[in-house]
Amino acid sequence: MECTLQEKEAQRGAEDALPGFLVIAAGGAGKASTLSAVRQHQAAEAPFVMHTLAIDTDPEGLGTFDSAINIALSREAVSAMKSDPQRYGPACQAVVRHHPHLLESETLGRGARTHRPLTQVAWELSEARILEGLRAAVHAILKRGPFARIQPVVLASMGGGTGSAALILLLNDFLNPQRKSHLTLGLPPDLVAIPAAFVIDAYSHALQQRSGATRDWILSNLYASRFELALCEVRGTRYQYIFHLGLGNDAGAVFPSIEEVCEANGLLAWEWMANFAHFKSRAVDSLHFAMTSAHFRGGNTPESLIPKDEWPPYASREGLDAGPGA
Amino acid sequence: MTQTQPEPAPSGMVYMWGVPDQHCCHGYAMVSQTAFEMSGLDALGRDLVATVLVRDGDDTARIDPRILGEFQPPVLLERAKTGLQALPDLRLPADVTAEAIHKQADLMKALNAGRKPELTEQVSRAVSAVCQDAGYRLRRAFDTAADGAPSKVDEVVDELVKALDQMGVGDVGDDQAVARFTRRSEQLDGLPRWRQELPETTFKSIERQLLQNAQNEYHLAFVWIVSDDFRHAWQDERDAFRARIDHFREDAQAFRAKVRRCTEEFDRACQRAKQRAAALRSGNKVLLGEVSDEQLRSALMEHRKAGSQVELFEGLRYDLETGLRERALRRGLGTETQQSPFRRLVLALPADDIVEALRDLLLSGVSKTYSLYEACQSYGLQRLVFELIQRSRVTSWFGGRDDPRFGITRCEFEMVRLPAAATPKDVEIKEIIESLFREAGFHDVRTSGHSRSICVLKFHTGWPIGIEGGNQVLLEAYGRSALTGHLPHLIGILSDSQAGRHAPGILRLLGAGEANHK
Numbered sequence: 091m092e093c094t095l096q097e098k099e100a101q102r103g104a105e106d107a108l109p110g111f112l113v114i115a116a117g118g119a120g121k122a123s124t125l126s127a128v129r130q131h132q133a134a135e136a137p138f139v140m141h142t143l144a145i146d147t148d149p150e151g152l153g154t155f156d157s158a159i160n161i162a163l164s165r166e167a168v169s170a171m172k173s174d175p176q177r178y179g180p181a182c183q184a185v186v187r188h189h190p191h192l193l194e195s196e197t198l199g200r201g202a203r204t205h206r207p208l209t210q211v212a213w214e215l216s217e218a219r220i221l222e223g224l225r226a227a228v229h230a231i232l233k234r235g236p237f238a239r240i241q242p243v244v245l246a247s248m249g250g251g252t253g254s255a256a257l258i259l260l261l262n263d264f265l266n267p268q269r270k271s272h273l274t275l276g277l278p279p280d281l282v283a284i285p286a287a288f289v290i291d292a293y294s295h296a297l298q299q300r301s302g303a304t305r306d307w308i309l310s311n312l313y314a315s316r317f318e319l320a321l322c323e324v325r326g327t328r329y330q331y332i333f334h335l336g337l338g339n340d341a342g343a344v345f346p347s348i349e350e351v352c353e354a355n356g357l358l359a360w361e362w363m364a365n366f367a368h369f370k371s372r373a374v375d376s377l378h379f380a381m382t383s384a385h386f387r388g389g390n391t392p393e394s395l396i397p398k399d400e401w402p403p404y405a406s407r408e409g410l411d412a413g414p415g416a
Numbered sequence: 417m418t419q420t421q422p423e424p425a426p427s428g429m430v431y432m433w434g435v436p437d438q439h440c441c442h443g444y445a446m447v448s449q450t451a452f453e454m455s456g457l458d459a460l461g462r463d464l465v466a467t468v469l470v471r472d473g474d475d476t477a478r479i480d481p482r483i484l485g486e487f488q489p490p491v492l493l494e495r496a497k498t499g500l501q502a503l504p505d506l507r508l509p510a511d512v513t514a515e516a517i518h519k520q521a522d523l524m525k526a527l528n529a530g531r532k533p534e535l536t537e538q539v540s541r542a543v544s545a546v547c548q549d550a551g552y553r554l555r556r557a558f559d560t561a562a563d564g565a566p567s568k569v570d571e572v573v574d575e576l577v578k579a580l581d582q583m584g585v586g587d588v589g590d591d592q593a594v595a596r597f598t599r600r601s602e603q604l605d606g607l608p609r610w611r612q613e614l615p616e617t618t619f620k621s622i623e624r625q626l627l628q629n630a631q632n633e634y635h636l637a638f639v640w641i642v643s644d645d646f647r648h649a650w651q652d653e654r655d656a657f658r659a660r661i662d663h664f665r666e667d668a669q670a671f672r673a674k675v676r677r678c679t680e681e682f683d684r685a686c687q688r689a690k691q692r693a694a695a696l697r698s699g700n701k702v703l704l705g706e707v708s709d710e711q712l713r714s715a716l717m718e719h720r721k722a723g724s725q726v727e728l729f730e731g732l733r734y735d736l737e738t739g740l741r742e743r744a745l746r747r748g749l750g751t752e753t754q755q756s757p758f759r760r761l762v763l764a765l766p767a768d769d770i771v772e773a774l775r776d777l778l779l780s781g782v783s784k785t786y787s788l789y790e791a792c793q794s795y796g797l798q799r800l801v802f803e804l805i806q807r808s809r810v811t812s813w814f815g816g817r818d819d820p821r822f823g824i825t826r827c828e829f830e831m832v833r834l835p836a837a838a839t840p841k842d843v844e845i846k847e848i849i850e851s852l853f854r855e856a857g858f859h860d861v862r863t864s865g866h867s868r869s870i871c872v873l874k875f876h877t878g879w880p881i882g883i884e885g886g887n888q889v890l891l892e893a894y895g896r897s898a899l900t901g902h903l904p905h906l907i908g909i910l911s912d913s914q915a916g917r918h919a920p921g922i923l924r925l926l927g928a929g930e931a932n933h934k
Contacts, residue, residue, distance in 0.1 A: 207916035309893030314904035336811030380825035389824035402921020
């Protein structure tokens with residue numbers, strides 16, 4: 091059916107307007123960052139539509155958000171999983187087989203404690219609930235006004251156990267172009283935009299640790315999640331923009347605590363959302379072109395310095411295309 | 417031995433595989449903003465919280481001593497009598513006859529001798545119900561008073577204990593009443609034989625008088641029959657109430673301890689807020705100055721147009737309550753907390769939440785009268801703009817590899833957001849600040865109606881994560897964590913990571929990096 095001119099104009103108006111923002115708080119630092127964004131939003135008398143959804147393996151404070159998905163591991167679920175791991179996903183099978191110490195009943199339900207595979211187990215066990223929670227959040231935004239687009243914005247830290255894992259699992263399982271049709275079931279397929287993320291490079295968190303080993307665990311999680319994100323990007327699953335916030339700059343600004351970084355991260359995310367139209371109009375002119383066409387051409391890559399027979403499969407596009415296990 | 421000068425290390429490699437294929441969707445973001453240090457927060461906050469916790473409502477909510485009047489034995493006994501006469505077996509007809517008196521006298525004798533167990537049970541229940549009802553109302557009145565004035569519970573308790581101790585059940589009834597009633601009944605039985613002897617009017621007058629006397633004795637006999645039950649029921653209620661009162665003394669003590677703890681926690685939370693504010697000096701905020709207790713109070717009084725401290729506190733208390741109830745809702749504390757008195761809400765919430773709510777409340781009030789722009793001027797406008805720009809520098813390190821000659825097209829976005837000017841003087845200062853930012857190359861300078869601080873945002877985007885300078889030190893931590901059994905990876909993403917363990921292909925980079933430096 092042909093659209094009238096007015097309808098076309100109205101449609102264009104809706105597309106040009108701010109999208110509805112689905113802010114996903116992943117893990118403890120994600121929750122703290124999102125609360126900072128919520129404070130800004132309330133102080134500004136909510137100038138745009140923002141729905142907050144928290145996903146965490148630690149149930150504390152989940153009631154603070156518009157909606158929440160508690161993926162804390164329960165003793166019952168773990169007991170059932172241990173009884174017949176073959177009925178569960180690959181992460182569950184691997185952890186039951188190789189790392190049963192992570193599933194001790196006394197430590198369950200209290201966050202992932204820097205163990206990213208533990209979040210993956212919780213994720214596999216809660217997959218249906220996560221999809222339902224995300225879908226319900228999309229519906230909740232749509233109920234608050236006509237939106238041509240819903241922009242997911244993920245807030246997380248990249249050094250902990252839950253946020254750094256959820257950042258990648260969300261992308262792979264629900265928010266990538268191939269899978270997000272499950273999320274928009276019965277709705278326009280391109281309703282949900284490619285997600286953006288505001289992540290904390292967890293240096294402050296690492297430096298607050300007394301134990302050197304824990305510090306290394308956090309920093310190695312940061313490196314591992316960077317690497318995994320990069321691999322996802324090469325495989326075609328990526329965030330639209332992913333903004334990092336580090337420890338400090340060379341002009342004397344050093345974040346003294348994880349709370350301060352979270353506050354700044356939430357403020358950045360909120361200002362970005364508030365100025366989204368402005369940012370986007372400038373980004374499509376320059377950044378999007380650079381993102382799609384630019385590639386690093388330096389000569390000091392490992393591939394150029396290490397003999398080819400020592401390369402891991404993910405060092406070359408051929409190896410990557412073959413996928414995991416190649 | 418000849419010492420050779422070590423060769424300068426060549427530039428390090430990029431510490432990640434597959435960097436040429438990685439997308440340039442990464443960016444570093446940073447924000448700097450102005451802030452005030454609220455040194456007056458703790459003194460004003462402590463006063464306000466103390467008002468809510470201790471004094472709130474104590475002057476008005478006192479137990480009404482008249483409630484004890486209803487617990488007096490004569491009053492209760494009268495009520496018990498009315499209740500008992502409602503029992504069908506014990507009710508005297510409205511038009512009392514000698515036969516009715518006779519019948520009730522037989523019943524009374526049987527009751528007194530314990531030959532009517534069912535009726536005795538009914539009597540006992542009715543008497544207890546009257547006492548229990550009075551006891552219940554007394555306890556409720558006390559609960560309300562104690563809840564309204566927890567810090568005055570001891571005082572209220574002392575008053576009540578004294579009054580109760582002075583009150584006794586006393587003599588309940590007359591032990592000869594049943595015998596007298598029986599005699600009246602017998603006199604009435606013998607009256608008909610005088611009918612022929614006496615004039616009709618005299619006979620009727622004597623009969624009326626005897627019936628009246630019998631009725632009076634009936635009530636007294638009644639009281640004697642229920643006296644034991646009444647005494648026990650009244651004493652039970654009094655003992656229960658005394659026990660309740662003792663329990664309340666403990667509650668009051670616990671409440672006072674809770675208030676003390678809450679106040680101490682509030683002080684500690686204020687200290688933490690102060691430490692955080694002090695730490696801001698090294699963070700991303702430019703502190704414009706301190707707002708002292710005195711400045712805070714006078715700015716708030718001006719903003720709220722309050723004539724006195726009492727008026728100011730009333731307004732603040734109302735807004736704080738609204739803010740804390742919203743916070744409690746966000747914390748998922750449920751409707752029960754929402755409907756509970758404000759004092760209980762304050763006791764239930766973490767002290768940090770109260771301090772934060774108070775800080776937001778005070779800051780929003782202060783920022784309307786304590787001019788941000790005038791504070792900026794006192795700080796020095798050029799110095800302020802320079803520091804904000806410096807502090808907004810991004811937290812990224814690339815060793816020069818984010819350069820077009822390496823194929824990277826870096827995109828930078830800067831935004832400056834200024835709060836609206838409130839006075840003509842503010843407008844002037846704001847214009848100078850805008851021009852200073854523009855001179856420094858920040859062209860996106862806009863007024864934001866919601867902002868309470870000057871905010872500089874910087875986004876530095878368009879590079880692959882593999883070239884970020886921090887990767888080297890992160891890789892070293894990755895290598896060390898392999899020795900302590902950590903599991904850094906998600907399962908199934910990297911083909912050479914066994915069940916989340918370290919990937920040998922990545923660990924290979926460590927050796928390569930060292931070799932490259934040698």
